[in-house]
Amino acid sequence: MADHPRSGAPELPATAYAVLGLLSFGRELTGYDLRKWSKNMRFFYWSPAQSQVYSELRRLLSHGYISERQEPQPGPQTKRYYRITDAGMTALRAWLGRDEVDPPVIKHSVMLRLFFGQQAEPDELRRTLRGYLCWLREQRTDLGEVGRGLLPAFQYPHLVAVWGQAYYAAETAAVEAVLAELDRLHPPTAED
Amino acid sequence: MADHPRSGAPELPATAYAVLGLLSFGRELTGYDLRKWSKNMRFFYWSPAQSQVYSELRRLLSHGYISERQEPQPGPQTKRYYRITDAGMTALRAWLGRDEVDPPVIKHSVMLRLFFGQQAEPDELRRTLRGYLCWLREQRTDLGEVGRGLLPAFQYPHLVAVWGQAYYAAETAAVEAVLAELDRLHPPTAED
Numbered sequence: 001m002a003d004h005p006r007s008g009a010p011e012l013p014a015t016a017y018a019v020l021g022l023l024s025f026g027r028e029l030t031g032y033d034l035r036k037w038s039k040n041m042r043f044f045y046w047s048p049a050q051s052q053v054y055s056e057l058r059r060l061l062s063h064g065y066i067s068e069r070q071e072p073q074p075g076p077q078t079k080r081y082y083r084i085t086d087a088g089m090t091a092l093r094a095w096l097g098r099d100e101v102d103p104p105v106i107k108h109s110v111m112l113r114l115f116f117g118q119q120a121e122p123d124e125l126r127r128t129l130r131g132y133l134c135w136l137r138e139q140r141t142d143l144g145e146v147g148r149g150l151l152p153a154f155q156y157p158h159l160v161a162v163w164g165q166a167y168y169a170a171e172t173a174a175v176e177a178v179l180a181e182l183d184r185l186h187p188p189t190a191e192d
Numbered sequence: 193m194a195d196h197p198r199s200g201a202p203e204l205p206a207t208a209y210a211v212l213g214l215l216s217f218g219r220e221l222t223g224y225d226l227r228k229w230s231k232n233m234r235f236f237y238w239s240p241a242q243s244q245v246y247s248e249l250r251r252l253l254s255h256g257y258i259s260e261r262q263e264p265q266p267g268p269q270t271k272r273y274y275r276i277t278d279a280g281m282t283a284l285r286a287w288l289g290r291d292e293v294d295p296p297v298i299k300h301s302v303m304l305r306l307f308f309g310q311q312a313e314p315d316e317l318r319r320t321l322r323g324y325l326c327w328l329r330e331q332r333t334d335l336g337e338v339g340r341g342l343l344p345a346f347q348y349p350h351l352v353a354v355w356g357q358a359y360y361a362a363e364t365a366a367v368e369a370v371l372a373e374l375d376r377l378h379p380p381t382a383e384d
Contacts, residue, residue, distance in 0.1 A: 014301055021308035044303040089311070096312035101323035102301035103331075109206055109294035111236040111355065116213035117348035119281070120288035131293035139295075156309035159373060163303060163366045170362030174355045181351060 010063055012091075014102070018046055019056040020065055020092050023084040028069070030081055031057060040157070043143050043164045057082055065091050114178065122186035129175050129182075136175070140168045202255055204283075206294070210238055211248040212257055212284050215276040217346075220261070222273055223249060232349070235335050235356045249274055257283050306370065314378035321367050321374075328367070332360045 022037050023029060029037070035053045038046060048056075060066040065088030071079040084092070110132045117125050147161035214229050215221060221229070227245045230238060240248075252258045257280030263271040276284070302324045309317050339353035 014299070014304060017308075018304060021304075021311070024308060024311050041304070041307065044298060044300040044307075046299065046304075092308065093311055096305050096308060097316040099319070099323075101320055101327060103324065103327050104298060104300040104302065106236060106296060106298050107206070107238065108236040108296040110296065111352050112206060112210060112213075112233070112238075113288050114355075115233065115236075115349055115352045116209075116216060116284065116288060117351070119213070119216050119285055124289040127291070128293055131291075132295065135293060135295050155377065157307055159309070159370055160303050160307045162373075163306075163370055166362060166366040166369070170358060170366075174358040174362075177358070178351055178355055181354075185347065 016056050016059055017095050024092055028081045028083045040146050129179055133175055136168050136172050208248050208251055209287050212280055216284055220273045220275045232338050321371055325367055328360050328364050
């Protein structure tokens with residue numbers, strides 16, 4: 001793991017800060033809780049497997065950024081609760097305040113297919129784009145449900161939810177414009 | 193590598209189809225050309241390392257989707273040119289026409305930092321968001337330059353470029369709205 005060039009603090013991947021950030025809301029959480037909470041971040045960042053949550057927790061523990069409390073259960077299992085430490089809070093704040101802006105990374109498979117549209121049937125492209133419109137509609141509904149419960153406690157997640165809705169609305173409008181242009185260039189066949 | 197459940201064709205990663213798609217524009221290209229061409233896809237999908245381009249070319253060769261022509265050069269080097277085969281064109285068309293819509297995958301680090309904004313100084317968040325606005329402005333300029341040369345030959349890449357510009361414009365408006373809301377909630381300090 002590379003050391004951070006300026007502060008000497010270890011350089012962690014953004015997903016480690018995502019877990020640390022969820023713990024910064026103040027509650028003691030299990031790995032299971034964290035995975036559940038992280039699902040609210042699927043709209044803009046991340047929907048981790050349970051195993052990824054646990055590997056990030058191990059990483060954060062090794063840096064002293066979180067503490068673990070074990071609670072024996074009936075049977076062989078032990079329940080493990082995690083809490084952010086002062087060192088963890090300092091590390092999170094340093095990461096939030098650093099100057100570099102990591103731009104978003106996008107892998108847009110629908111745009112990729114449109115890019116090679118010359119090799120596709122226009123009707124196939126229309127079907128793909130309409131399928132994407134359905135997915136966008138579902139996302140808007142799901143994000144609407146998540147977003148409703150956020151105020152007044154979660155001001156910043158609420159700002160992200162509003163931004164997310166603007167993104168889905170813009171994508172929807174852009175896809176509709178592409179469909180209109182496609183119809184102009186290649187009028188739909190009768191059976192479409 | 194898993195077999196495709198319906199057609200029996202091998203299931204390739206989207207990046208393999210991205211390379212195959214670039215070759216479907218009809219020219220015989222070197223790995224170096226492909227890397228150069230792929231840079232026009234960085235706005236929505238992918239900016240591969242040269243090594244990734246070569247590993248995808250090896251994969252496509254092993255499936256018979258592309259052919260290789262070697263041209264001896266002065267010195268020890270051999271120049272290798274790649275061309276899509278009929279089987280490759282069939283595979284690309286099958287991929288473009290399939291029913292499943294893979295939604296875009298986004299890792300939006302700026303939204304991630306805003307999500308945990310409670311732990312940041314509002315002035316730090318403003319700096320991050322303004323830095324992102326600068327990046328968006330550069331992207332719009334760069335995409336504008338790429339997009340200008342596309343018509344009339346590259347109708348579909350042009351549609352993607354128009355869509356990309358709409359995306360950057362929407363992101364810019366959304367970030368400006370977040371900044372305005374941030375100023376309302378936490379008025380800037382004097383020195384900001």
